Amino acid sequence: MYAIVAIGFNIIYSATGVLNFAQGEFVMLGGMVAITLASFLPVPVAVAVAVAIVTLFGCGLELVFFRRLRSHSILHMIIITIGLSIVIQELALHVWDEKVRSLPYFTGNEASSVKLLGAALSPQVIWVLGTAAIVVVLLQLFYKRTLYGRAMRACSSNLEAAMLVGINAGNMRTAAFGLSAGLGALAGCVISPISMTHYEMGPGLAIKGFAAAILGGLGNPMAAVVGGLTVGLIEAFSVSVIPSAFKDVAAFAILLAMLFLRPHGLFGRPSGVSVREV
Amino acid sequence: MLLQVRNLRCGYGSLEIVKGVSLHVDAGEIVTLLGANGAGKTSLLRAIAGLLPIWSGDIRVNLRSVVGEPPWTRISHAMMLVPEGRQLFGDMTVWENLLLGGYHNLDRKRAIEDVYERFPHLKGRLRQLAGTLSGGEQQMLALGRALVARPRLLLLDEPSLGLAPLMVREVFNCIKRLKEDGVTVFLVEQNAVAALEIADRAYVMETGEIILEGEAADLVTNPEVRRAYLGKGYKEIWE
Ligand SMILES: Nc1ncnc2c1ncn2[C@@H]1O[C@H](COP(=O)(O)OP(=O)(O)OP(=O)(O)O)[C@@H](O)[C@H]1O
Numbered sequence: 151m152y153a154i155v156a157i158g159f160n161i162i163y164s165a166t167g168v169l170n171f172a173q174g175e176f177v178m179l180g181g182m183v184a185i186t187l188a189s190f191l192p193v194p195v196a197v198a199v200a201v202a203i204v205t206l207f208g209c210g211l212e213l214v215f216f217r218r219l220r221s222h223s224i225l226h227m228i229i230i231t232i233g234l235s236i237v238i239q240e241l242a243l244h245v246w247d248e249k250v251r252s253l254p255y256f257t258g259n260e261a262s263s264v265k266l267l268g269a270a271l272s273p274q275v276i277w278v279l280g281t282a283a284i285v286v287v288l289l290q291l292f293y294k295r296t297l298y299g300r301a302m303r304a305c306s307s308n309l310e311a312a313m314l315v316g317i318n319a320g321n322m323r324t325a326a327f328g329l330s331a332g333l334g335a336l337a338g339c340v341i342s343p344i345s346m347t348h349y350e351m352g353p354g355l356a357i358k359g360f361a362a363a364i365l366g367g368l369g370n371p372m373a374a375v376v377g378g379l380t381v382g383l384i385e386a387f388s389v390s391v392i393p394s395a396f397k398d399v400a401a402f403a404i405l406l407a408m409l410f411l412r413p414h415g416l417f418g419r420p421s422g423v424s425v426r427e428v
Numbered sequence: 429m430l431l432q433v434r435n436l437r438c439g440y441g442s443l444e445i446v447k448g449v450s451l452h453v454d455a456g457e458i459v460t461l462l463g464a465n466g467a468g469k470t471s472l473l474r475a476i477a478g479l480l481p482i483w484s485g486d487i488r489v490n491l492r493s494v495v496g497e498p499p500w501t502r503i504s505h506a507m508m509l510v511p512e513g514r515q516l517f518g519d520m521t522v523w524e525n526l527l528l529g530g531y532h533n534l535d536r537k538r539a540i541e542d543v544y545e546r547f548p549h550l551k552g553r554l555r556q557l558a559g560t561l562s563g564g565e566q567q568m569l570a571l572g573r574a575l576v577a578r579p580r581l582l583l584l585d586e587p588s589l590g591l592a593p594l595m596v597r598e599v600f601n602c603i604k605r606l607k608e609d610g611v612t613v614f615l616v617e618q619n620a621v622a623a624l625e626i627a628d629r630a631y632v633m634e635t636g637e638i639i640l641e642g643e644a645a646d647l648v649t650n651p652e653v654r655r656a657y658l659g660k661g662y663k664e665i666w667e
């Protein structure tokens with residue numbers, strides 16, 4: 151779960167060098183929109199439409215708030231994403247009120263379980279893991295095998311050089327926002343039956359996703375998954391050691407420890423410059 | 429006239445760096461721009477490439493003004509800048525760098541083959557990360573990446589910077605060959621002797637202004653140029 155949020159961070163970070171603190175809101179919006187649509191559409195259609203809507207929403211955010219920005223300094227952009235996160239939560243509160251909602255289980259229900267390697271898993275967990283796996287593989291292919299994926303990496307590697315070879319940096323940024331919004335929304339849909347959807351769920355997810363992304367090393371979706379699983383596991387185990395009210399502390403602790411000890415992640419290479427002014 | 433710059437002014441913040449520069453490059457020429465450190469040569473090239481907004485003046489490629497167009501559209505005018513310090517995609521492979529050079533060139537496979545011919549050395553290192561290449565190899569890759577786009581006008585910002593004498597000679601030979609292949613070159617250089625040797629015409633820039641221009645052969649014998657750029661330092665660089 152955190153893995154997909156972490157991947158979302160990675161996509162925008164890879165293309166723009168920006169940490170999008172509104173990433174958690176994409177997850178929330180995906181869930182909320184799908185739940186609303188599911189009241190009159192079949193669930194698969196609702197999920198697909200919700201992902202499409204949130205993808206467009208992500209593109210729209212970039213076009214409205216980032217495209218016309220005179221200085222694309224990393225710090226400015228990060229501050230805007232924090233602002234957006236707050237505004238989107240407020241809007242969601244007005245549109246959907248503060249009730250906790252959820253999508254129905256994609257297959258089976260709360261009671262059903264699937265035996266896998268001797269462990270009994272809720273079918274929805276399989277959906278979550280399967281979705282994450284497919285997303286990672288497809289993304290990896292996109293980044294490593296396609297011209298556009300490489301162009302997106304080029305923008306993060308050296309933005310000016312990317313522009314010189316003719317890569318439209320503005321469009322790449324829009325595409326990155328759309329892609330990560332869409333994936334966030336997809337995550338929001340598949341986890342909704344288990345973790346519920348709530349207008350305030352974004353920031354907590356963002357912090358944990360960020361911890362996962364940092365743990366794995368920014369700019370690498372595969373590592374983000376490992377980071378995501380690790381954060382999830384540590385969180386689960388920490389409940390048995392410390393009171394569950396402090397469960398969120400675990401993610402923060404990881405985040406801080408990583409930032410101090412290995413800022414480029416467990417798998418990342420030191421990049422020399424960690425924050426570039428563009 | 430392939431490139432025409434008229435009365436160009438630009439700078440950073442309120443600090444004017446390029447103070448009304450006019451120059452032109454005709455098709456088929458090698459034109460070099462000389463000048464001491466901090467004269468504003470790189471700033472001028474960045475402005476021409478669209479990376480630095482201009483304050484006033486005009487930039488025309490093929491007689492069409494490109495002022496206000498974003499940097500990524502320059503290649504549609506068949507113009508390409510090889511920036512100061514190479515600016516490779518360091519965490520991507522040599523091959524990916526070449527591929528991205530041809531982002532807009534549908535015939536990029538052929539263009540990449542041509543680059544292998546020009547720089548056979550690169551062909552053995554296609555899977556290596558660009559950031560791990562030696563300085564000379566990086567310069568070859570920077571040139572190669574630009575050439576995959578098949579530019580008609582190539583802007584080069586100090587391609588010999590930081591290279592050993594042998595490598596410097598190789599780079600200049602390569603530029604001469606480019607001219608034979610019909611590429612027009614606008615070359616910014618500190619290495620005045622070598623630049624004047626291959627150039628047709630030259631401009632000399634000082635604190636943001638063009639103070640001298642003429643045939644390269646005439647400038648070599650110009651006492652002022654000799655004093656400022658061919659005097660001390662020349663022997664260490666070239667011998
Ligand atoms: N981003 C920047 N912000 C502020 N000032 C800058 C910036 N880039 C360059 N300058 C200033 O502009 C002036 C000209 O720099 P520029 O790089 O154009 O010179 P140059 O002729 O290319 O020098 P060199 O031969 O050393 O490469 C210098 O005084 C430099 O300090």
Ligand SMILES: [Mg+2]
Binds near residue numbers: 470471585586
């Ligand atoms: Mg310079």
